[in-house]
Amino acid sequence: MNPSCGCRLLEVQDGVQQAVIPLAVLYPALGAESVEHFGPYSLEVARDAPALDGVWPLVVISHGNSGTPWGYRDLAKHLVRAGFVVALPAHTGNTRNDNSLAGTAANLANRPRHISLSIDAVLADPVLKAHVAANGVAVIGHSIGGYTALAVAGGLPWTGPHEHKGAAPSLVPVTPDARVRALVLLNPATPWFVGESLRAVRLPILMRTGEKDLLAPIEHARNVIDGVADPALVEHKDVAGAGHFSFMSKFPPELDRPNFPPSQDPPGFDRVAMQPAFFADVLEFLRRTL
DSSP states (O other): OOOOOEEEEEEEEEETTTTEEEEEEEESSSSEEEEEEEEEEEEEEETTTTBBBOOOOEEEEEOTBBGGGGGEEEHHHHHHHHHOOEEEEETTSSSSSOOOOTHHHHHHHHHHHHHHHHHHHHHTTTGGGGGGEEEEEEEEETEEEEHHHHTTTTTTOBBOHHTTSOOOOBBBOOOOOTTTEEEEEESOOOOOEEEEEEEEEEEEEEEEEEETOOSSSSSHHHHHHHSSSGGEEEEEEEEEOOOTTTTTTOGGGGGGTSSSSGGGGOOTHHHHHHHHHHHHHHHHHHHHHH
């Protein structure tokens, strides 16, 4: 029998940014699920339910620019059903509700730190800390979330034209987190990694890109393959017909419209039909590497 999908909503204090990072944590639980609404997104979860007995690997999902972690709710719940704890931070300053730091060096520095703070928060949570494996965390990152995953795994990012605005490029202050043991990169945005910037990344990586992604085209993925210490650790597949947003959950009807690009796919591509195989690939990779 599948476990229930528990849900805890936490607030993580970031003393550097002087901000609160909203953090949802989904986990294998005991208790009945009911429909909960998170903004325009809904998911059947068991709020604050007791955790199912056992120790489960932790996965953190990093959303894209001006995004929301709830855009990956179906993947997150699939992983919970399979025995993972999934942390869903909202990158304050780069979300759908507050995108004030988009295109800034501060955002590049903040995002990886949010991942480490989220890991800390889950491992300290009184309901979950006894049920989370502390010896290995995976980070799933989409678009600039892919940047975030690579940075927290040891990448050394540099500011780009959007951030330094005419000034010389500068190294972004990022502290790698040794607890991160595997990465899943979905249409990763990687222009902040140049030269030897990714040589310190020595983790297994599952990378999925969209053949018709116009925002983070295939050159971004090649930057990963060519840049990491061992390209053999990168398992890459370019998904035929997929676009930049095709790995996200289907959007609610009120957001599924042509003038909202994240809800749209290239003509002829069906993200819902693709998801079972995509989810299976992610699950197999995580079971193998954590």
